[in-house]
Amino acid sequence: RKEVEQDPGPFNVPEGATVAFNCTYSNSASQSFFWYRQDCRKEPKLLMSVYSSGNEDGRFTAQLNRASQYISLLIRDSKLSDSATYLCVVNMRRGSTLGRLYFGRGTQLTVWP
């Protein structure tokens, strides 16, 4: 089983729509969580961290359910510029080290006018 699983999509939504992505992780020892965004043929860029109480950054809302080992990303009022692949990322620490990041394969989003 992969450490991080995502629905690959693609999700095709009109401008202004609300879209949600889900992600599950396998290791309950995972300790921090992130969403990255990757544009076509570009490097991944950090979109937002995911906190246990849930957090919001403008039109983006991230939630974490540790009991279910489930992470979500909600995008409201979608813009054309939101078209990208969204990567779910989980950090697992090893002892006193920072640990390593595990990346999902990504969920592709296309927003159409």
Added chain:
Amino acid sequence: SQTIHQWPATLVQPVGSPLSLECTVEGTSNPNLYWYRQAAGRGLQLLFYSVGIGQISSEVPQNLSASRPQDRQFILSSKKLLLSDSGFYLCAWRGALKETQYFGPGTRLLVL
């Protein structure tokens, strides 16, 4: 502010040829450095990471190697490329107290 550079941006190499990709970081000291590969339609695969000069950990055995000759320089090499080495190679850095990683612009490698 910190910046990360990679070169070349794109590379086309014949099978069996050597490879050297370079990554440098500016604006930080003693970063953790990472090499990832992203094959077409697949997720990011961690290849190597380094916590300091001369310290390299390999995550996946293959015909690639990495070196860290200076604090802010990370090099990915191969003596003989395979077709399966084609992909998008990404270097990333992480500060000593942070868990997030920041990626360079990547090198797109095509082995023919």
